[in-house]
Amino acid sequence: MIQTSDRFREHVARALTDDDLKVALTRTTGLLQSRRRQVVDEYAEYNEARSRAAAIKDHTLRYLGHYLEMFEANATTNGAVVHWARTPAEARRIVAKICTDAGAKTATRVKSMLGEEIGIAEALEDAGVERIETDLAEHIIQLAEDPPSHIVMPAMHKTHEQVATLFDDKHTVVPDSHDIPDLVGSARRELRQKFLNADVGISGANFLIAETGAIVTVTNEGNSELTCTPPKVHIVTAGIEKVIPGMDHASVFLRLLSRAAIGAEITQYTTFYNGPKRAGDADGPQDYHIVLVDNHRTDMLGSDLQPMLRCIRCGACMNHCPVYAAVGGHAYGAVYPGPMGSVLTPALSSLKAAKDLPNACTLNGRCREVCPVNIPLPDMLRSLRARQWDAKLASPVTKAALATWGFMARRPKLYHLVTGLGVHGLRVWAFGRNRIRRMPFAGGWVKHRDLPRPERGSFMQQYNASEHATRNRK
Amino acid sequence: MNESEIQKPRVGLFVTCLVDAMRPNIGFASLKLLEDAGCDVEVPQAQTCCGQPAFNSGDDATTRAIAMQIIENFEQYDYVVVPSGSCASMIRTHYKDVFVDQPDWIERQSALSAKTWEILSFLSDVMHHQPEGIKFDGVATYHDSCSGLRDLGVHDQPRNMLAGVEGLRLVPLKDNDACCGFGGTFCVKYPDISNAIVADKTQSIKDTQADILLAGDLGCLMNMAGKLSREGSKVKAFHTIEVLAGMAGDGGICGDET
Numbered sequence: 157m158i159q160t161s162d163r164f165r166e167h168v169a170r171a172l173t174d175d176d177l178k179v180a181l182t183r184t185t186g187l188l189q190s191r192r193r194q195v196v197d198e199y200a201e202y203n204e205a206r207s208r209a210a211a212i213k214d215h216t217l218r219y220l221g222h223y224l225e226m227f228e229a230n231a232t233t234n235g236a237v238v239h240w241a242r243t244p245a246e247a248r249r250i251v252a253k254i255c256t257d258a259g260a261k262t263a264t265r266v267k268s269m270l271g272e273e274i275g276i277a278e279a280l281e282d283a284g285v286e287r288i289e290t291d292l293a294e295h296i297i298q299l300a301e302d303p304p305s306h307i308v309m310p311a312m313h314k315t316h317e318q319v320a321t322l323f324d325d326k327h328t329v330v331p332d333s334h335d336i337p338d339l340v341g342s343a344r345r346e347l348r349q350k351f352l353n354a355d356v357g358i359s360g361a362n363f364l365i366a367e368t369g370a371i372v373t374v375t376n377e378g379n380s381e382l383t384c385t386p387p388k389v390h391i392v393t394a395g396i397e398k399v400i401p402g403m404d405h406a407s408v409f410l411r412l413l414s415r416a417a418i419g420a421e422i423t424q425y426t427t428f429y430n431g432p433k434r435a436g437d438a439d440g441p442q443d444y445h446i447v448l449v450d451n452h453r454t455d456m457l458g459s460d461l462q463p464m465l466r467c468i469r470c471g472a473c474m475n476h477c478p479v480y481a482a483v484g485g486h487a488y489g490a491v492y493p494g495p496m497g498s499v500l501t502p503a504l505s506s507l508k509a510a511k512d513l514p515n516a517c518t519l520n521g522r523c524r525e526v527c528p529v530n531i532p533l534p535d536m537l538r539s540l541r542a543r544q545w546d547a548k549l550a551s552p553v554t555k556a557a558l559a560t561w562g563f564m565a566r567r568p569k570l571y572h573l574v575t576g577l578g579v580h581g582l583r584v585w586a587f588g589r590n591r592i593r594r595m596p597f598a599g600g601w602v603k604h605r606d607l608p609r610p611e612r613g614s615f616m617q618q619y620n621a622s623e624h625a626t627r628n629r630k
Numbered sequence: 631m632n633e634s635e636i637q638k639p640r641v642g643l644f645v646t647c648l649v650d651a652m653r654p655n656i657g658f659a660s661l662k663l664l665e666d667a668g669c670d671v672e673v674p675q676a677q678t679c680c681g682q683p684a685f686n687s688g689d690d691a692t693t694r695a696i697a698m699q700i701i702e703n704f705e706q707y708d709y710v711v712v713p714s715g716s717c718a719s720m721i722r723t724h725y726k727d728v729f730v731d732q733p734d735w736i737e738r739q740s741a742l743s744a745k746t747w748e749i750l751s752f753l754s755d756v757m758h759h760q761p762e763g764i765k766f767d768g769v770a771t772y773h774d775s776c777s778g779l780r781d782l783g784v785h786d787q788p789r790n791m792l793a794g795v796e797g798l799r800l801v802p803l804k805d806n807d808a809c810c811g812f813g814g815t816f817c818v819k820y821p822d823i824s825n826a827i828v829a830d831k832t833q834s835i836k837d838t839q840a841d842i843l844l845a846g847d848l849g850c851l852m853n854m855a856g857k858l859s860r861e862g863s864k865v866k867a868f869h870t871i872e873v874l875a876g877m878a879g880d881g882g883i884c885g886d887e888t
Contacts, residue, residue: 478809478811518814518827525780538686541686558689562684593860605825608884610652618658
């Protein structure tokens, strides 16, 4: 997808007037929050698992080269062809070439955010391959020609009522009814034969297991198994930060991932893919490729953004973000929305291209609280603001306002004088009313809220006239 | 041993810039409760703001200058007490982020950070003080402001202290731990997003049927009360400390002056 984070404010304006979006977001985030709360409360070892997961990731990132090489060696022994891509363009070329070499006409695809990040859709288009999205939500947005709006539930912006209309319009056979099970049935009917006919299956990976060379996918719909097994060719695209040392470590993450993502103890399907079809296997691909993508991840290593590489893409941060719940994922104009996206997007593109994202956050800290690998998202968003400030990207209005305020805040006597005058001014401006509804230079506040008329005199003025102050002055 | 022989803790009260300008009553309520709890309270004159507007805008140099001023003027006290979770957390947990290469300042900063407290947790956890004989008739709901809750663990203290107020009944607020949309400069930089968030919050408040809204941060309170007022709601908003000091007699934040 084309990044449009620089038009964040425009996207927000549109999102805030979209009533269907509001319904869709409220329904889903509310449910995800309460389910997560419940399964986390029931998981007695949650805090230990969370610390352990963060420690495993930190360790792996520290020795990333070592574990990636171990993964490559073991995957190769298993029969995989491992490719390395520094940039999305390199990754696209590799994927396109594999498809062309296989003479592929169609490719089924399991949802993968890394695939979105590198532009798999374009790669397939360039190779003349028809792309079939098999995740139910991805199928919906492919029909609607929308980009994903959430990293786990890419069609979160759509209500089931909207999906019903879409399926009526686009499915070969219209759904039996608009009930949700019938809509799911209709998608299944639409996709089943395509699964079996596809030339190539493309997946991402939730984890790469260094000690076995396996890749892991975690899904609920079984579409991963149907995508990765019947076609002749299986292509895996994964970010290099997905590697973890061993199987024991995978079990720590699997327990956290499904709880954080969808509020379930486990998903329907957790599959470890170990290589192409072997002699005697009933099924499986003949050719098996793993494309490992950097795309600025190594730049983040050793920087204050390194903890972001712990991310397991569960989406809990966005499910609990008040800004995400208000504007939805499309407003961010990037592959990764919400709090984790507001950290990743500037890191993957530039500070300037994603200028609004780290700022459009109240720093309330709920994202960090629910993060299964304890990523200090608010601290990182704050630190991105400092990087923007140092790069002189702050708006002239912000700079001027802060400079004036900062000058006074460092001169307490002047500050108290000006505050006293300001309080008096506000009281005059209130024209005898208890509340202020219009005020120059405070449009951002009074547009939606009233401002109280302040008390008669600032605290400092009142205090200094009090007996307490006289007593303390001795 | 008579009372004057007991060494009272010396407390520097940092009222915060918002309380100074918009609701001095919170400052006076803080002063009263701290003295009732047995503290020797002083109000240093050289106090302005904790530096959050600069910090949250990424301007570390200005933040550092303001932090140094706070350190110089407050380090002489046994405790620094702040009637705001957000400003207390700024001093307690975030000042360290702006001092990186100055060992002498880091030492002074960490000493100050360690003795800085949000007022309700200070009264409860340090002074073990429970206000007595306070009457306040009404049904109230309580919003947990984010910094106090997540950075400082302020959750049970206000509830426990409010439970001792005669005539007051607390009813739970749905999503009490969700942000109200204030976010400091956020609410004026992104007013429409902030409005969408606070509108959900005021709906939850109105759904409780409570006639009083309580919280521990004036910024959040002004945001929620300002929105309630704009919506024509009669819910009165107070800082918890105003109720606990028996000083919640007026129409509340953004309410009618009496």
